[in-house]
Amino acid sequence: xxxxxxxxxxxxxxxxxxxxxxxxxxxxxxxxxxxxxxxxxxxxxxxxxxxxxxxxxxxxxxxxxxxxxxxxxxxxxxxxxxxxxxxxxxxxxxxxxxxxxxxxxxxxxxxxxxxxxxxxxxxxxxxxxxxxxxxxxxxxxxxxxxxxxxxxxxxxxxxxxxxxxxxxxxxxxxxxxxxxxxxxxxxxxxxxxxxxxxxxxxxxxxxxxxxxxxxxxxxxxxxxxxxxxxxxxxxxxxxxxxxxxxxxxxxxxxxxxxxxxxxxxxxxxxxxxxxxxxxxxxxxxxxxxxxxxxxxxxxxxxxxxxxxxxxxxxxxxxxxxxxxxxxxxxxxxxxxxxxxxxxxxxxxxxxxxxxxxxxxxxxxxxxxxxxxxxxxxxxxxxxxxxxxxxxxxxxxxxxxxxxxxxxxxxxxxxxxxxxxxxxxxxxxxxxxxxxxxxxxxxxxxxxxxxxxxxxxxxxxxxxxxxxxxxxxxxxxxxxxxxxxxxxxxxxxxxxxxxxxxxxxxxxxxxxxxxxxxxxxxxxxxxxxxxxxxxxxxxxxxxxxxx
Ligand code: ADP
Numbered sequence: 001x002x003x004x005x006x007x008x009x010x011x012x013x014x015x016x017x018x019x020x021x022x023x024x025x026x027x028x029x030x031x032x033x034x035x036x037x038x039x040x041x042x043x044x045x046x047x048x049x050x051x052x053x054x055x056x057x058x059x060x061x062x063x064x065x066x067x068x069x070x071x072x073x074x075x076x077x078x079x080x081x082x083x084x085x086x087x088x089x090x091x092x093x094x095x096x097x098x099x100x101x102x103x104x105x106x107x108x109x110x111x112x113x114x115x116x117x118x119x120x121x122x123x124x125x126x127x128x129x130x131x132x133x134x135x136x137x138x139x140x141x142x143x144x145x146x147x148x149x150x151x152x153x154x155x156x157x158x159x160x161x162x163x164x165x166x167x168x169x170x171x172x173x174x175x176x177x178x179x180x181x182x183x184x185x186x187x188x189x190x191x192x193x194x195x196x197x198x199x200x201x202x203x204x205x206x207x208x209x210x211x212x213x214x215x216x217x218x219x220x221x222x223x224x225x226x227x228x229x230x231x232x233x234x235x236x237x238x239x240x241x242x243x244x245x246x247x248x249x250x251x252x253x254x255x256x257x258x259x260x261x262x263x264x265x266x267x268x269x270x271x272x273x274x275x276x277x278x279x280x281x282x283x284x285x286x287x288x289x290x291x292x293x294x295x296x297x298x299x300x301x302x303x304x305x306x307x308x309x310x311x312x313x314x315x316x317x318x319x320x321x322x323x324x325x326x327x328x329x330x331x332x333x334x335x336x337x338x339x340x341x342x343x344x345x346x347x348x349x350x351x352x353x354x355x356x357x358x359x360x361x362x363x364x365x366x367x368x369x370x371x372x373x374x375x376x377x378x379x380x381x382x383x384x385x386x387x388x389x390x391x392x393x394x395x396x397x398x399x400x401x402x403x404x405x406x407x408x409x410x411x412x413x414x415x416x417x418x419x420x421x422x423x424x425x426x427x428x429x430x431x432x433x434x435x436x437x438x439x440x441x442x443x444x445x446x447x448x449x450x451x452x453x454x455x456x457x458x459x460x461x462x463x464x465x466x467x468x469x470x471x472x473x474x475x476x477x478x479x480x481x482x483x484x485x486x487x488x489x490x491x492x493x494x495x496x497x498x499x500x501x502x503x504x505x506x507x508x509x510x511x512x513x514x515x516x517x518x519x520x521x522x523x524x525x526x527x528x529x530x531x532x533x534x535x536x537x538x539x540x541x542x543x544x545x546x
Contacts, residue, residue: 009175009176009177009178009201009202010178010201010202010205010206011086011173011175011176011178011201011205012081012082012085012086012182012201012204012205012241013082013085013086013173014205015082015205015208015241015244015245016042016045016046016049016082016086016244017046017173018244018245018247019042019045019046019243019244019245019247020042020043020045020046020047022247023041023042023221023247024041024042024043025041025042025043026041026042026221026247026248026249027039027040027041027249027250028040028041028042028045028075028078028243028249028250028252029249029250029251029252029269030073030074030075030078030251030252030253030254031074031252031253031254031256031261031265032074032075032254033072033074033118033119033120033141033142033254033255034119034142038074038075040075042244042247045075045078045079045082046082047169048079048083048164048169049078049079049082049083049086050083050086050167050168050169050170050171050172050173051083051164051167051168051169051171052079052080052083052084052163052164052167053083053084053086053087053167053171053173054087054166054167054168054171055163055164055165055166055167056083056084056087056089056114056167057087057167057171058166058167059114059137059163059166061087061089061113061114062088062089063087063088063089063174063176063180064088064089064090064180064181065089065090065112065113066089066090066091066092066110066111066112066113066184067080067084067089067090067091067092067112067114067115067116068092068093068094068107068110068112068114068115068116068135069091069092069093069094069115069116069117069231069232070094070096070103070115070116070117070118070121070124070125070232071093071116071117071118071121071141071231071232072118072120072230072231072232072254072255073227073230073231073236073252073253073254073255074141074252074254075252076116076141076142076160077116077141077231077252078231078240078250078252080116081183081231081235081240081241082240082244085182085183085201085204086173087173087174088174088176088180090181090182090183090184090198091182091183091184092107092110092112092183092184092185093183093184093185093231093232093233093235094106094107094110094115094186094232095186095230095232095233095521095522096118096121096124096232097521097522098194098521099521100124100127100128102194102521103124103125103128104128104131104132105193105194106186106194106196107128107132107134107135108131108132108133108134109186109193109194109196109401109402110184110186110196110401111134112134112135113134113135113136113137114135114136114137114138114139115132115135115137115138115139116138116139116140116141116160117138117139117140117141117154118140118141119140119141119142119146119148119151120255122140122148122150122151122154123150125138125154126150126151126153126154129153129154129155135155136155136156137155137156137157137158138151138154138155138156138157138158139157139158139159139160139163140154140157140158140159140160141160142159142160142161143159143160143161143162144159144161144162145159146159147159178200178201178202178205179200179201179202180200180201181198181199181200182199182200182201182204183198183199183204183235184196184197184198184199184401185197185199185232185233185234185235185330186330187329187330187331195400195401195403196400196401196402197234197330197331197397197400197401198397198400198401199235199333199395202394203333203394203395204235204238204241204333204395205241205245206366206394206395207238207241207333207335207366207395208238208241208242208245209245210335210364210365210366210367210395211238211242211335211338212242212245212246213364215338215340215362215364216335216338216340216364217242217273217275217300217302217324217338218300218340219242219246219248219273220246220248221246221247221248222248222272223246223248223249223272223273224248224249224251224269224270224271224272224273225239225242225243225248225249225250225251225271225272225273225274226251226253226262226265226266226269226271226273226274227239227240227243227250227251227252227253227274228253228257228262228274228275228276228277228280229275229276229277229305233330233522234328234329234330234333234334235333235334237275237302237328237334237335238333238334238335239275249269249270251265251269251271253265257280257283258283258287259283259284259285259286259287259288260287260291262280262283262284262287263284263287263288263291263293263295266295266298267293267294267295267296270297271297271298272297272298272299272300273298273299273300273301273302274298274301274302275301275302275303275304275326276301276302276303276305277303277304277305277306277522277523277524278303278305278306278307278308278309278312279519279523280523281301281303281312281316282312282461282462285312285315285316288319294319294320295319295320295321296320298319298320298321299320299321299322300321300322300323300324301316301321301322301323301324302323302324302325302326302338303323303324303325303326304325304326304327304328304360305326305328305522305523305524306524306525307360307430307448307451307452308323308325308358309451309452309455309456310358310452310455310456311455311456312455313325313354313358323339324338324339324340324361325338325339325357325358325359325360325361326338326339326360326361327360327361327418327428327430329416329418331396331397331414331416332367332391332393332395332396332397332416333395333396336361336367336369336391337360337361337362337363337364337367337369337427337428338361338362338364339357339358339359339360339361339362339427340361340362341353341357342362342425342426344425345357345425356423356425356427357427359423359427359428359429360420360427360428360429360430361427361428362425362426362427362428363426363428366393366394366395367391367392367393367395367396368391368392368393369389369390369391369420369422369428370389370390370391370392370413371385371386371387371388371389371390371420371421371422372387372388372390373385373386373387374387379421379422381422381423381424381426382421382423382424383421383422383423383424383427383429384421385421386419386420386421386431386432386444386446387419387420387421388415388416388418388419388434389416389418389419389420389428389430390409390413390414390415390416391413391414391416392408392411392412392413392414396414397414398414417433417434417435418430418432418433418434419431419432419433419434419437419444419446430448431444431446431447431448431449432444432446432447432448433527436466436467436527437467438465438466438467438475438476438477439467439474439475440470440473440474440475440476440477440505441473441474441505443505445477445505445506446506447464447465447466447467447477447527448465449502449506450463450465450477450479450498450502450506450508451463451464451465451479453497453498453501453502454479454481454494454497454498456497457489457493457494457497458487458489458493459483459484459487459488459489459493460481460482460483460484460489460494461481461482461483461484462481462482462517462525463479463480463481463482464479464480464481464517464525464527464530465477465478465479465480465508466478466480466527466530466531466534467531468509468510468534468535468536468537468538469535469536469538469539470509470538470539471539476508476509476538477506477507477508477509478508478509478510478512478534478537478538479494479508479510479511479512480511480512480513480514480517480530480534481494481511481512481513481514482513482514482515482516482517483513488513491510491511494511495507495508495511509538510537510538510541512534512537517530518530
């Protein structure tokens with residue numbers, strides 16, 4: 001027997017409808033590429049999103065068609081998020097930080113025939129045009145003045161404001177199956193070609209609904225959200241959807257993510273909540289340190305994408321901001337676990353409680369996790385036994401776009417490629433990525449844990465631990481640091497700090513100082529590049545001792 005309740009599909013357009021009807025004047029503030037500030041309310045944003053949907057229809061875009069974007073975080077990209085998905089087409093966000101060949105591959109694989117480009121990225125895309133035969137129309141995200149000489153060579157080029165004139169605000173959002181594809185986003189693909197994750201309206205709405213709950217981000221119409229994750233990366237970690245769903249004020253920072261710009265935005269707009277990768281918070285904290293400024297009223301920040309150094313958690317707490325560490329990946333929409341407290345932690349001593357909360361977080365309803373040991377069985381929840389992390393749930397990918405097979409095991413679990421532990425309180429700790437794991441004499445060493453400790457050494461600004469080849473143990477940990485120019489620590493300072501804190505066989509065989517760590521297009525340390533450079537470091541060091 002079926003229930004007798006209304007069968008309203010969970011559609012992305014429904015989120016904007018809500019914000020338009022019930023929070024029409026709540027602001028979306030954005031910093032545009034030209035440095036200007038733009039403000040409007042949800043009602044106006046919704047009207048322009050509908051106008052965009054009908055203009056897309058007028059130009060021949062139909063449900064299921066992909067519409068590509070190469071753009072930062074601003075109000076026009078917000079309109080694309082809702083206008084494209086809302087009409088039943090698929091928003092394909094492309095990462096401008098990738099190599100040209102990867103951009104070509106991703107755009108071509110996605111199959112979009114129309115692409116929306118920031119004026120700043122026109123010089124990036126113009127030389128690629130001959131290799132993007134499927135794209136027959138380019139729209140530059142600005143007014144008529146943004147069609148400069150460089151843009152004139154783009155096929156069918158038009159500016160966004162002129163493009164909108166072919167549409168109407170009275171367009172009505174269509175209703176369709178909530179499992180319809182809404183957005184397409186490629187993972188950076190450190191090995192092989194990038195892979196497309198194709199989200200649905202249902203997965204997007206359920207993911208956002210879970211993320212804004214009190215045990216997760218705890219958002220409401222009283223929140224002011226600053227969307228730091230780029231809108232071309234994993235749905236900007238759901239920020240556009242979370243804002244519309246809660247009716248919260250949304251701040252879009254454009255392309256300037258330096259410490260000074262962020263501090264200004266936070267205090268000027270009264271930001272109370274944000275999320276981002278550790279690199280962005282490093283820049284912010286450096287600015288605060290230099291200027292003595294603060295970040296009130298920012299009360300909480302979700303930080304993830306790579307491990308959050310303990311020192312960063314403490315420093316942000318000093319500024320009145322609680323860090324909620326997050327773990328997730330493009331394939332998990334992207335939010336997986338979030339480190340929020342439970343009553344069970346109240347019984348712990350303050351320092352132990354802080355240790356638990358400095359991990360990658362707790363499972364929340366909707367996304368289940370499993371840690372599988374080398375024997376194929378579930379690892380004990382002791383906070384020590386490492387194993388492969390598998391996840392499952394309604395916002396986890398099943399198959400990559402264009403692939404011919406699912407990636408799941410027989411019970412529907414998705415292999416994340418991460419190595420983790422679970423503790424008795426249900427908190428997950430990521431110890432490595434499977435491909436970064438250091439296996440010394442058959443035992444796993446957690447590079448993330450050593451990096452975290454190394455970052456506590458005065459004068460260490462960044463740290464990365466990789467597996468270097470060792471003739472006897474096969475692999476041994478090598479610690480690579482970026483040091484503060486004014487007070488660089490010695491090799492011995494670093495080793496002395498680590499020695500009482502980790503097992504003897506985890507101690508790095510050497511410490512190397514570099515100018516900067518190589519980064520991936522998603523702002524993470526590229527261990528692949530480091531491994532290529534330092535694979536034989538220990539062998540060479542043994543041949544020519546200092
Ligand atoms: P990529 O960077 O490869 O494009 P993602 O952005 O999807 O892809 O990255 C997901 C990966 O980032 C996870 O599988 C995990 O290895 C890492 N990661 C995410 N959050 C954390 C965290 N809080 N601590 C450690 N690693 C993390």
